Amino acid sequence: MKRELVECELTDEGPVRGRTGARKGGRSVTVNVAESPLAWLHARGHLSDVQFAAGEALCRDWERAQLAPVVTMRWDAVRIRGSGQDQSLSSAERQLAARARFDGAVAAAGPGLSDILWRVVCAGETLPSAERAMAWPVRSGKLVLRLALDRVAGFYRLA
Secondary structure, three states: OOOOEEEEEEEOOEEEEEEEOOOOOOEEEEEEOOOOHHHHHHHOOOOOHHHHHHHHHHHHHHHHOOOOOOOOOOOOOOOOOOOOOOOOOOHHHHHHHHHHHHHHHHHHHOOOOHHHHHHHHHOOOOHHHHHHHOOOOOOOHHHHHHHHHHHHHHHOOOO
């Protein structure tokens, strides 16, 4: 895993990215900004191996389906013969298959759970910021995320 360590100010809601170091009398913490929120939760024992694998599979399908907004020119790699990729499907067909898997996994999570799932797994938001954005009580997101990941694990047949 890539490591990009930064010293950040530590508040009651967690580390504040962008504010390096601590204010006078405050606390600071070293944060790996290259680590995803999902990996952070798993590394600290808040997610099981199956839940983490389900989140990674969902994220992989999100990226393969190219569902993130595109702001500029596409810089995708040019397809080269013998590159080791499955040549039975075209890149468009692989993209459509990933989109179908992603849509199926989100549908399996359900309408009440898909919001936190998308925010943390795909958009890379931390749990506290996702809870604030959805006006949820503090520390409720972890429970809901675990339920959503359990359903996604069932969809990907990981459980």
